[in-house]
Amino acid sequence: QICLSLVKLLFYLAHSPLGSIALLDFQPRQFVMVDGNLKVTDMDDASTEELSCKEDNDCTLDFPTKSFPLKCSMAGKCEGINEKKNLFNAYRYFFTYLLPHSAPPALRPLLSDILNATGDLRYGINETLRAFEKVLHLYKSGLYLQERPLLLKDYISLKGFRTVEGEGHKCWPSYSHLGCLLSIHSAEEAAAICNSQLHCQSFIVTQHRTWTGRPLASFQSSWTDLVPDTNAVVYIKRSASSGERL
16 A cells, blocks of 8 residues: 555656656655555655756666666756656665565565566556556455365354454464454455464454455454354354354
8 A cells, every 4th residue: 555655656746747756855754644645744855857968878877776877868858867766766665665575475476576677667657557556456356366276165154243352363464463354355265364374263254444445354263252243254164163052
């Protein structure tokens, strides 16, 4: 969410009515999330000036660990230098820390492609935004889910119940530090996640949703303490419930 919102912001800056705008003091502390969107808190160090040049050798974009040769345009300006400066700063301050860690395994190669392409400046802001929107579409639609055996049949579902809240087994990434709370596309995907976790015996699908509209599911290492909840459905492994009375 943070990276996509940043890319949308940089897309606007690259195509603003004032021309391409560079953020000269590009640091994470210069941004804040407002209603799920990234905003710039300080525009004092923004600039629409693009470096003047006479030849291509005048257009080297330098960073502490990398340098990029750019083209000198017929107008005597280094082509796209503001856009590329913003994009590489987004890569080194945001993408490298946030993109590799929390996506479903099937989407990680696509995010690695974005990471590598922006780190080498092979993508401009237009291509980067399209790549992010493709990943978002796959994530929201569930099209990233690979063909796999149907596992939900191995679970008993109880509508109108949830387990008693408490500290359960933990997983990464989780929306709660007290347990294992993940977003899912469907109960079928939740069953696959539960089967992949050593201690998972049940999961609860709630009506709470993430910014993408995906429901949240809480994965539990036990299921015995059930309480009524009209907004939840609990799924219990048949193997865990065998010999027990529901």
